[in-house]
Amino acid sequence: MFSQQPKIENQRLNHPVFDRYGFEVHVKREDLIHPQISGNKYRKLKYNLSEAQSQNHHTLLTFGGAYSNHLAATAAAGKKMGFKTIGLVRGEELSAKFWQNPTLAYCASQNMQLEFISRQSYRLKHTSEWLEKIDNQYGRVYVLPEGGTNTLAVKGCEEILTPQDAFFDVICCPVGTGGTLAGLINSSSPHQHVIGFSALKGTDIQEEIRKFASNNRWSLESDDRFGGYAKINSILVTFINQYFDQTAILWDPIYTAKMVFGLIEKMKTNQWKHGKKILLIHTGGLQSISGMNQWLRQKGWPSIHQPV
Numbered sequence: 641m642f643s644q645q646p647k648i649e650n651q652r653l654n655h656p657v658f659d660r661y662g663f664e665v666h667v668k669r670e671d672l673i674h675p676q677i678s679g680n681k682y683r684k685l686k687y688n689l690s691e692a693q694s695q696n697h698h699t700l701l702t703f704g705g706a707y708s709n710h711l712a713a714t715a716a717a718g719k720k721m722g723f724k725t726i727g728l729v730r731g732e733e734l735s736a737k738f739w740q741n742p743t744l745a746y747c748a749s750q751n752m753q754l755e756f757i758s759r760q761s762y763r764l765k766h767t768s769e770w771l772e773k774i775d776n777q778y779g780r781v782y783v784l785p786e787g788g789t790n791t792l793a794v795k796g797c798e799e800i801l802t803p804q805d806a807f808f809d810v811i812c813c814p815v816g817t818g819g820t821l822a823g824l825i826n827s828s829s830p831h832q833h834v835i836g837f838s839a840l841k842g843t844d845i846q847e848e849i850r851k852f853a854s855n856n857r858w859s860l861e862s863d864d865r866f867g868g869y870a871k872i873n874s875i876l877v878t879f880i881n882q883y884f885d886q887t888a889i890l891w892d893p894i895y896t897a898k899m900v901f902g903l904i905e906k907m908k909t910n911q912w913k914h915g916k917k918i919l920l921i922h923t924g925g926l927q928s929i930s931g932m933n934q935w936l937r938q939k940g941w942p943s944i945h946q947p948v
């Protein structure tokens with residue numbers, strides 16, 4: 641499934657604010673690469689899974705939270721390519737009724753073995769003690785880090801941009817662990833600036849990005865507006881739904897919607913100083929909408945449109 645370079649179109653985006661201030665904004669529809677292994681997940685898994693094959697591994701082991709796009713994509717790609725997959729899930733409390741969580745139920749449907757671990761233990765997952773424990777417990781496994789970010793993932797993300805994208809002044813993408821942003825930074829043209837819109841509050845992740853980035857033509861915006869990872873409100877839900885009604889493009893609530901919302905806010909308040917020709921990367925993640933809608937229903941709030 642990774643043998644051919646996906647052919648992804650850029651699409652011009654409409655919004656009254658873009659027109660009012662003279663911006664030309666396009667989106668790269670990486671969300672259309674594959675129904676289950678979409679966006680940056682496809683890019684991050686490509687070289688990792690071929691490395692796992694060439695090292696003759698039979699099992700992939702990785703980590704993620706309740707809505708994790710990375711867990712879902714690893715489960716799907718692993719099944720397609722004949723790997724056994726193990727997912728270590730943050731939160732022991734999820735184990736009692738994980739089948740009610742759409743992401744975890746999907747992972748299980750792809751034969752992923754799910755193991756639920758406490759949040760405290762999860763925080764230690766990259767320590768050498770933990771990796772040793774994994775070795776003892778699961779035997780010889782190919783470990784993909786949380787969010788799938790490592791050197792091979794960054795190499796895959798370097799393939800998102802094409803020579804035609806040199807047309808743009810600015811490239812924007814959402815940020816979690818920073819691997820996608822690093823790939824874009826490395827393959828951007830010298831006249832371009834790359835901006836990451838973090839799904840998390842704060843910009844601590846910058847150190848991590850610097851480890852993978854080959855130049856300094858980039859910056860990071862923190863999610864101060866919505867309060868951090870997976871935090872959303874009815875304003876964001878309305879934004880996603882209205883945008884979909886007007887353009888048929890669906891943004892996910894955790895990553896891409898916050899990027900587009902953040903960009904428009906900056907333009908409206910005259911804080912955008914980075915150039916008029918802008919390319920946004922749609923990194924996928926639409927599978928998380930079902931889980932988020934469960935939470936919205938509990939609150940009595942309107943739901944987000946489901947992907948068709």
Ligand SMILES: Cc1ncc(COP(=O)(O)O)c(C=O)c1O
Pocket residue numbers: 679680709710787789814815816817818819820821892895896923924925926
């Ligand atoms: C849909 C989506 N967009 C963006 C990101 C952020 O990517 P990264 O972790 O490489 O910063 C993620 C998480 O990996 C994601 O699932």
